[in-house]
Amino acid sequence: MSGLASYVVRRVGIGILALAGAVCVVFLMTHILPGNPAAVRLGATAREETLRRVEHEMGLDKPLILQFADYLGKLSRGDLGHSWITRQPVLDDLARRLPATAELVLLAGILATIVGVSVGLLAAAFHNSWLDVLIRTWATVGASMPVFWFAILVIYVFYYRLGWVASPMGRLDVSVTAVSRVTGFLVADSLLTRNWDALGNSLAHLVLPVLTLAFMISAPIVKMVRGKVLDVLKSDFVRTVRSVGVTQQEILFRDALRNALVPVVTIVGIMFGYTMASNVVVEMIFAWPGIGYYAWQALLNKDLEAIQGFVLAIAAMYITLNLVIDILYTIIDPRVRLT
Amino acid sequence: MEAVGEVEGLLSRAPESRLSRSVLLLRRHPQLGAGLAILVALVTTLALAQVLVPYDPLRGDSSTVLEPPSQAHPLGTDSFGRDILSRIAQGAWLDLPIAFTTVAIAITLGLLIGALAGYTGGLVDMVVMRATDILMAFPSFILAMVMVAVLGNSVPTVVIAIAVSFVPDFIRLARGEVLSERELEYVDAARCAGNSEWRIMYIQLLPNCLTPVLVHGTLCLAWAILDVAGLAFLGIGITPPTPEWGVLVSEGVRHTISGDWWVSLFPGATILLAALGFNLVGDSLRDITAREERGQ
Numbered sequence: 001m002s003g004l005a006s007y008v009v010r011r012v013g014i015g016i017l018a019l020a021g022a023v024c025v026v027f028l029m030t031h032i033l034p035g036n037p038a039a040v041r042l043g044a045t046a047r048e049e050t051l052r053r054v055e056h057e058m059g060l061d062k063p064l065i066l067q068f069a070d071y072l073g074k075l076s077r078g079d080l081g082h083s084w085i086t087r088q089p090v091l092d093d094l095a096r097r098l099p100a101t102a103e104l105v106l107l108a109g110i111l112a113t114i115v116g117v118s119v120g121l122l123a124a125a126f127h128n129s130w131l132d133v134l135i136r137t138w139a140t141v142g143a144s145m146p147v148f149w150f151a152i153l154v155i156y157v158f159y160y161r162l163g164w165v166a167s168p169m170g171r172l173d174v175s176v177t178a179v180s181r182v183t184g185f186l187v188a189d190s191l192l193t194r195n196w197d198a199l200g201n202s203l204a205h206l207v208l209p210v211l212t213l214a215f216m217i218s219a220p221i222v223k224m225v226r227g228k229v230l231d232v233l234k235s236d237f238v239r240t241v242r243s244v245g246v247t248q249q250e251i252l253f254r255d256a257l258r259n260a261l262v263p264v265v266t267i268v269g270i271m272f273g274y275t276m277a278s279n280v281v282v283e284m285i286f287a288w289p290g291i292g293y294y295a296w297q298a299l300l301n302k303d304l305e306a307i308q309g310f311v312l313a314i315a316a317m318y319i320t321l322n323l324v325i326d327i328l329y330t331i332i333d334p335r336v337r338l339t
Numbered sequence: 340m341e342a343v344g345e346v347e348g349l350l351s352r353a354p355e356s357r358l359s360r361s362v363l364l365l366r367r368h369p370q371l372g373a374g375l376a377i378l379v380a381l382v383t384t385l386a387l388a389q390v391l392v393p394y395d396p397l398r399g400d401s402s403t404v405l406e407p408p409s410q411a412h413p414l415g416t417d418s419f420g421r422d423i424l425s426r427i428a429q430g431a432w433l434d435l436p437i438a439f440t441t442v443a444i445a446i447t448l449g450l451l452i453g454a455l456a457g458y459t460g461g462l463v464d465m466v467v468m469r470a471t472d473i474l475m476a477f478p479s480f481i482l483a484m485v486m487v488a489v490l491g492n493s494v495p496t497v498v499i500a501i502a503v504s505f506v507p508d509f510i511r512l513a514r515g516e517v518l519s520e521r522e523l524e525y526v527d528a529a530r531c532a533g534n535s536e537w538r539i540m541y542i543q544l545l546p547n548c549l550t551p552v553l554v555h556g557t558l559c560l561a562w563a564i565l566d567v568a569g570l571a572f573l574g575i576g577i578t579p580p581t582p583e584w585g586v587l588v589s590e591g592v593r594h595t596i597s598g599d600w601w602v603s604l605f606p607g608a609t610i611l612l613a614a615l616g617f618n619l620v621g622d623s624l625r626d627i628t629a630r631e632e633r634g635q
Contacts, residue, residue, distance in 0.1 A: 021473035030489055140370075140622065144614035146565055148572040149588050149607030156595050168596075273478030280481070281569060285592075295481075299488045299575055311485055315476040 008327055015323040022315040026308050027071055031064060080312070081305030085297065090309035094291055099184025100171060101290030105279055107206065108213035109271075116218040117261075120225025125252050127230060135222060142219025147278045151212045151285045158208060166204035169287045176201045209286045216278045217271055224267050228260035269322045276314055368627060374619025381612050385431045394422035396429035396582050405599050415601035417590060423601065426582040427609050433577070434584050434613070437498055438563040442556050444502040449509020450545060450552060456510065457517030458540045468514070471507040479504035480566055487576045497576040501566050505559050512555055516548035550628055557621035561614040568610050584610045 038054040039046065046054075055061050059070055074081065080090040123135040155168045166173060171186055179189045179198045187206070190198040232238060233256050241251055276292070283292035291310060298306035365372040392413070399419030406416045414423040456467035474482070479501075486500035520526070521544060529539050568585030570576040577583040579590060584606050591602030 018473060018476060021469070022476050025473055025477070029485060140618055141611070141615060144561055144565070144611055144618045146568055146572075146585075146588070146607055146610045146614070148569060148585070149603065149610065152588070152592055152595050152603050152607070156600055160596060160598060273481075277478045277480035280484070281573065284573060295484075296573060299484060299573070302488065304489075307485055307488060311477065311481060314478065314481060318476050318478075 004330060007330055011323060011326055015319055018319045019316060022312065022319065023072070023075065026312050026315070027068055029311075030304055030308055031067060080309035083298065083303050083306040083309075085301050085303050085306070090306050093294060093306065094309055094313055096184075097289060097291045097294050100186075100288060101279065101283070101292060103185045103187065104206070104209055104213065104282070104288060104290060105275055107210045108217060109275065111210065111214040112217035112221060115214070116221025117225050117257075119218070120222040121229055121252065121257055123222065123226040124229035124233065124256070125248075127233075132226075135226070139219045139222040139226075142215060143223070145216065145219070147212065147216050147281050148285060150215065151208075151282060154208055154212055155285075165207050166201060168205075168208055168285070170289060171205050172198060172201055173205075205286075209282050209288055213275070213278060213282050217275050220271065220274065221267065225260060229256045232256045232259045269318070269325050272318055272321055273314075276317075364627070368623040370619045371623035371627075374616050374621075374623065377612055377619065378616035381609070381616065382431075382435075385428045385609075388424050388428040392422055392425050392428070394425040396421060396425040397580065405594065405602070407599075408601055414605040415599075417587075417602050418594060423587070423605055426587055427584065427606055429582045430584045430587060430606070430609075433494070433581065434564055434567060434610075437494065437567050438560050441498050441502045441563045441567075442505070442559045444498065445505035445509055445559065446552060446556050448502070448506050450513045450548075451541075452506070453510040453513025454517050454540055454545050454548070457514035458521055458536075458544065464514070467510065471510050474507045479562075480569065483566060484570060484573070484575060487570060492576055492578055494577060497567055497570060500576075501563055501570075504566075505562070508555060508559075509552060512552050513545075513548055516551060517544055520544055520547055554621060554624045554628055557617055557624055561617035561621065564610060564614050564617070 038051055038058055038060055042051060042054060052061075059067055062070075078091060080094070082088065083090050083093055086093055119135055119138075123132045126132050158164050159168055172179070176198050177195065179186055179195050179202075180193055182189045182192050186202040187199065190196070190202060229252075233251070238251055238255055241255060279290070280292035280296055282288065283290050284296045287293065291313070295307065295310040297303070298310065394412075399421055400416075401420055403412065403416045403420040403422075405418055406412055406420075408415045412422050412424070414427070416422055417426070452467060456464040483497075483500040483504040486503065487496050490496040490500065517540075526539060526544065529543050534543065564584075567576070568583070568588070571578070571583050571585030572589045574589070577586060579586050587606035588603045588610070591599075591604075591606070594600075594602040595604070
């Protein structure tokens with residue numbers, strides 16, 4: 001186990017270094033790039049004195065290195081700055097909105113993984129058949145799909161034409177009795193407080209954004225699973241297994257899928273970034289009050305500290321996720337530790 | 340099945356005319372044909388539309404507000420009475436050049452930096468690789484989004500932001516290729532012949548590393564189109580009234596939700612087709628080059 005322990009220590013160290021790097025990038029992006037944050041906030045018509053005053057308030061008249069020291073000092077106290085739109089600390093803003101995003105992203109992620117893995121396996125099992133061609137076409141179209149357009153089409157068909165779902169605005173209708181906040185996950189909270197109206201209504205609001213996001217994420221998963229399973233099916237050990245008379249089904253589910261799923265664990269890390277990017281667009285279209293919608297508002301209003309906080313939060317989640325995955329990986333597959 | 344593949348393999352090795360080789364390539368990779376067909380059809384339609392549809396894409400007409408597709412307006416009109424086909428055709432002059440410029444910049448930067456890192460090795464390599472690692476912790480679309488927000492809304496800003504968000508991939512690709520290439524004998528030969536290290540790196544080595552970079556570049560064209568339109572849809576980067584494809588879709592959202600579906604449908608379908616074309620071509624190029632590497 002000491003091998004594993006030293007690996008974990010080293011890997012956590014790398015994670016901390018990456019996080020420090022991310023902090024630097026976020027700071028540089030908002031301070032070095034041409035474009036004065038004070039001018040950005042005030043707009044092009046600002047008078048010279050006002051500009052100087054705001055620059056002073058924001059600490060922009062100090063040397064860059066001191067600004068960076070200030071930024072680090074605040075970060076170390078858990079202070080991500082204040083949003084000048086909501087007048088709240090950015091950290092509180094993000095924390096309050098995170099459950100809405102988590103609800104959406106987790107449901108979509110689980111759905112996309114189940115669908116993506118089974119469809120990808122199906123395509124590989126019937127390699128080069130019409131089914132495979134169909135699935136491959138679907139995956140390629142999915143990878144070329146503008147998410148914002150897909151969301152609009154889905155709203156047009158399922159809300160406007162068929163009227164099957166709740167209006168595509170937010171998480172609950174105004175007419176529904178509010179859910180008391182326990183976890184922040186509306187579905188869980190309405191179950192816990194036995195608020196059945198709210199449960200039905202929140203599910204009706206979840207359907208379209210979850211389907212949209214799941215469709216977007218499933219396409220690359222299908223492609224990767226299909227490719228990996230095909231590679232495994234071509235490998236020497238599968239040929240050996242087949243030659244001893246093991247059936248196709250057993251090979252597919254026991255050997256191919258399991259071996260293909262090991263690298264699929266890493267895909268979760270890659271998919272995270274892609275999901276969070278699509279999520280900003282989905283939350284914007286469905287007026288979903290999560291961190292993506294918050295980031296969009298911050299971008300439109302040039303709310304720099306809120307933008308910094310959002311980007312840093314995404315990078316921190318990404319780095320942590322990859323750290324956990326890498327460590328899990330070495331437990332599943334000890335060969336990884338050697339490299 | 341396999342026997343047929345072998346015979347075809349033998350055939351493809353036989354000396355043939357360029358035309359029949361291309362036909363064989365397209366028959367083996369229907370995806371490539373489909374992608375090329377989509378792109379050619381799209382570009383031809385949009386080029387012809389500029390000639391055939393005699394409307395000004397920027398000037399409104401109060402007598403033709405929100406008309407569904409008809410003979411006079413094949414894709415309908417928007418809320419200012421502007422012909423949607425003309426606006427999509429006009430938008431092609433923005434979206435396609437932006438995509439190509441973006442990818443060209445990303446490839447150039449990626450090749451220069453990646454080759455330097457791979458060829459020099461040591462400290463330079465370590466710094467470059469750590470820097471790309473850090474950049475990769477930011478989803479590329481979100482990175483581009485923030486850069487445009489900080490730099491301000493304009494076409495050059497969008498190009499730079501998206502290009503920078505693509506660079507880390509190209510750095511890694513170029514570096515990997517250079518690493519495997521620099522050990523080959525012709526590099527030693529070039530050195531013996533008195534070439535400078537810079538000349539070996541950029542003139543002799545780099546051209547041999549281009550294939551995977553260009554294949555990835557084709558796929559990036561699809562992403563660039565999606566990213567530009569996505570940013571514009573969010574109201575970041577290129578803003579109305581510029582007839583950019585993402586702007587056209589966002590202008591139609593209100594109307595789509597109240598039943599006038601054509602305003603967003605056709606511009607979005609154009610984005611999908613363009614991205615699909617480049618994705619199909621890129622995917623099949625990757626298959627073809629991978630097969631050639633394996634010597635099949």
